[in-house]
Amino acid sequence: MVQTIQAQPAPPPQAEPEVVKSLRDHGALPQWRLMWRQFRRHKLALIGLIVLVPIYFIAVFSGFFAPAASDSAHTALPYAPPQRVHFSSEHGLFVYGYSSTRDQETFEQTFTVDKNKIVDVGLFVRGDEYKILGLIPSDIHLIGPVKAGDPFFLLGADQSGRDLLSRLIHGARVSLSIGLVGVLAASVLGLLIGGISGYLGGPIDNAIQRVIEFIMSIPTLPLWMALSASLPDSWGPLTRYFAITVILSLIGWTGLARDVRGRFLSLREEDFVMAARLDGVSRGGIIFGHMVPSFASHIIATVSMAVPTMILGETSLSFLGLGLQAPAVSWGVLLEGAQNIRAVATAPWLLAPGLAVVVVVLAMNFVGDGLRDAADPYK
């Protein structure tokens, strides 16, 4: 509510009384500065932000950070265990290669580290081709085997001998963006419908509220499952991605719409709205110039809590084989390979994408918590 006071144009400097001047110099910080101050006091939120920024950066430039393309496979090395990077003055950075033996009775393939095979590792090496931001072709990778095509599995390999670390990094793109895109879609829907409902009131409000109650009473997971299963198999990865996003946000907007409606209802009676109306401000001007700014920070905080929920939703759906499907890579798709406890027992590193999900969701929850505290810095 204080913003509306700030939103008014400041008087010209020469006419400024002494009190206002001293307030400006000492006490009157703009709102976003106050919020940032409050946010910084929340140590966990700050840590969350510090964790998330590099992860998103890596996801954006996944081609460069991943040692290999997501589909390049060493078919002879399924479930190869993780390698450790060594350093010697003779070779520089290197990892040991594998030698495999097959159990004569169970036909199970086992790998041992072969100290005779040395794979030279370098920084900024040439490897699989990719496109930076989908535009500029390149083949430089941050780290990788000097001789392209040598096995290099810092996190081990999956069932087809593909590098798990590379797939984890490539998968981050989908897993991290689906939450943001989904939340964006849900916010637009929620703001629009909640706004209409709260501002107009009356029978329209009543009807919208009944519809929201109806949507909320459908159990989420079965609905998600039924909807995702109804996506045709012929759809490409990109269409499927958007379809899943829409499915995830279809349910998410209801809570937000109720929140927005509640805010509208309570703000409608506030003095500053009345003042604006008496001043002859147009309806749109009142809504977007006065009402929305005064609860925008709350909405952002609420919305930020929905991002991790959507990430978990995508992961669960893909894990069940209903979300994205190979050859698309997301953390959920990667975890599908870990569904079988026998596979996990022989190759526990298959759970690494799950760890990534936990870290990201945890960090996001912390940031969301901090945002919620910061949303109202005048407390």
Add this chain to the structure above:
Amino acid sequence: MLRYLARRLGWMVVTLAAISFVTFVVIKLPPGDYTSTVIANAEARGQAIPESQIAELKRHYGLDKPFLVQYWTWISGVVLHGDLGQSFAWNQSVASLIGNRVLLSIVLSIASLLFVWSIAFPIGIYSALRQYSPGDYLASFLGFIGMAVPEFMLALVMMYIGFRYFGQSVGGLFSPEYADAAWNLGKLLDLISHLWVPIVVVGVAGTASLIRITRANLLDELHKPYVATARAKGLPEWKLLLKYPVRMSLSPFFSTVGWLLPGLISGETIVSVVMSLPTSGPLLLSGVKSQDMYLVGSFVLILSALTVIGTMLSDLALAWWDPRIRHRLSKG
């Protein structure tokens, strides 16, 4: 109050009817129907099914009729005869298919609910009373972790630990030696020793969020004037806390009970798939995948009914618990 109840009941029926219709639309959305699954399976085996046989199948299952007729056949069967229809893939009546498994789902869900309550309330109350103490930080931290770990991940990790370090088969409900045995004490103990893992796994996320809700609610109440008044008149601290702020802070909890039930069932679905428990979850998944429409439709209908009934019960419980709401209802 009675009028309120009647209105709610009427609204509930309308909602359920709408849900059943939407469900049916969703199941029919994908191109093809159950016969395309049959054809695909046959093709995978290298066989081809003659056109006439497909038409015969379609007629047998009533798939050649218009959409509304199919819906009507199903829903009138459900309402008038309690007949949920026939599962195509299992060639059994849906009722008997679900009936076999739903008991275990309910046992699992209720046990998890009790687990969640017995853990979350004391911790949440403690956290709020000792805000910013090491115990509070620990509880908050564990709560955050609990919300961040997907259920299937927790299940996988527990199974891995059990498999790796205890040499125990964590999946399933019984050890191999009891699987076919008749019910006796040993089998019961064996069931319990298997059941606690899924209970914990399903309950963790709910516990985490309930701790946070309880803590936040109680913190809102603790500094209100009526607490100061009660303290000033010399009420013992524990009595004061339990009688006023804790009671007040439980109000929003009652309103979430309704959502808790379907939430647990959702959690149970994924965990059961991972741990291969014979509950209704894996059945639902296979039904969804093979477009077994009566099976899935019945599931969503039952789960929605649980949700809607749960919401209503929680509203009634709230009115019973909170005199202010009761007052508002009797006035309106």
